[in-house]
Amino acid sequence: xxxxxxxxxxxxxxxxxxxxxxxxxxxxxxxxxxxxxxxxxxxxxxxxxxxxxxxxxxxxxxxxxxxxxxxxxxxxxxxxxxxxxxxxxxxxxxxxxxxxxxxxxxxxxxxxxxxxxxxxxxxxxxxxxxxxxxxxxxxxxxxxxxxxxxxxxxxxxxxxxxxxxxxxxxxxxxxxxxxxxxxxxxxxxxxxxxxxxxxxxxxxxxxxxxxxxxxxxxxxxxxxxxxxxxxxxxxxxxxxxxxxxxxxxxxxxxxxxxxxxxxxxxxxxxxxxxxxxxxxxxxxxxxxxxxxxxxxxxx
Numbered sequence: 001x002x003x004x005x006x007x008x009x010x011x012x013x014x015x016x017x018x019x020x021x022x023x024x025x026x027x028x029x030x031x032x033x034x035x036x037x038x039x040x041x042x043x044x045x046x047x048x049x050x051x052x053x054x055x056x057x058x059x060x061x062x063x064x065x066x067x068x069x070x071x072x073x074x075x076x077x078x079x080x081x082x083x084x085x086x087x088x089x090x091x092x093x094x095x096x097x098x099x100x101x102x103x104x105x106x107x108x109x110x111x112x113x114x115x116x117x118x119x120x121x122x123x124x125x126x127x128x129x130x131x132x133x134x135x136x137x138x139x140x141x142x143x144x145x146x147x148x149x150x151x152x153x154x155x156x157x158x159x160x161x162x163x164x165x166x167x168x169x170x171x172x173x174x175x176x177x178x179x180x181x182x183x184x185x186x187x188x189x190x191x192x193x194x195x196x197x198x199x200x201x202x203x204x205x206x207x208x209x210x211x212x213x214x215x216x217x218x219x220x221x222x223x224x225x226x227x228x229x230x231x232x233x234x235x236x237x238x239x240x241x242x243x244x245x246x247x248x249x250x251x252x253x254x255x256x257x258x259x260x261x262x263x264x265x266x267x268x269x270x271x272x273x274x275x276x277x278x279x280x281x282x283x284x285x286x287x288x289x290x291x292x293x294x295x296x297x298x299x
Contacts, residue, residue, distance in 0.1 A: 003028065004023040004031065006023075006059070007033070007059040008089075017137055037063060043075065046074065046080065047078060050078040053082040056085045057086045059086075059087075061088045061230065062261055063088075066259055084124055085124060088126065089131050092217070095153040102122045103120040106122050107123050129157060130156040130157075130218060134192050135190055136190030139188075140157045140159050141160060142157050143161075155215040156217065156218055165216065166210065167180040179208070181204075182206040182208040183201045184202040205221060205222055207219040207221070227261050227262050228260050228261070228288060228289065235254070238281055241280055242281065248269060250267065251268075252265070253267075263291075266281075268296060268297070269296075269298075278291045
C-alpha cells in the first residue's frame, strides 16, 4: 500500500481530500508533518520522504517553485527512490519548474526502464491537477492507476472521466488556445447548493487556456481573489483586519510574484507604520498573508 505525504494543510480542500479522507479510504499510510520545507534546512521534505519511504508526494506548484531555487546539493543528499508519483496543484505550474521537479525530484538514483539517473532523465510522473473547494476533488489531470494520458509540461491535464470541464468566452462559447472562463458544464455532487452560475453552468472564477487536445492551462483568478502560494485569499479579509486592529482604511491588491505567484500589497491612509500593518496581518489573517509592501497614500 502507498504512503502519502501531502504538504497542504488540512484546512484547505487538497489537505482534506488527499491528507485525510482519500488515503484512509484506500487503507494507505499518511505522513503528517507540521511545518514548512525550510526548517531546520531546505531539505526537510526530502528527509521526510526518505525517512518514511513515501511513495506518493502531493504538494503545491508554489512549494516546488521555492524548492527549485535552493541548493541542488540539498536534494542529492537524499534517496527518493521510493517515490512513484508526484502530484502538484493550487496554481499555475510553470514549465521550467515542472521540468526541474521531473528531472531532479523524480529521477531518483536507481534506473527504471529507460531512465538514466546520471542524465536526470526523469523516472516517475509529475502530475499537475486542478482542484477547487467547491468541487472537492481533482477534476483534471492524469490517473496513474486507471488511464494515463500523455503529460504536457505546465498543463493541468485533461478533464478526468466523469467531469465535463470546458473553457468558454464571455458569450459562453467554447474557445481553444486562448484564455477564457474555466467552467463545469454538468452537475457534480460536491457543488455548492447555490453555485456561481454563468449562462446556466458553474463558473469556477478561474481563467484558463484549453488546447485542441482538451488539456487545461490555468491562468489564475478572474475576480479580485488572490492566489498566494496556492491559497485563495480575499483582499477584503486583509483590509478588515487592518481596519479593526489599527482603525485605518486600507486597500489591498495582488501583484505578480516570481515565487508566490501573487503577493499582497497594501495601500493605507493613516499614521500606522509598515511594521505595524505587517504585524497585524500576520497575527489576524496568518503568516500565509504576509505583506510584501505597504504604501502610504495621502488621498
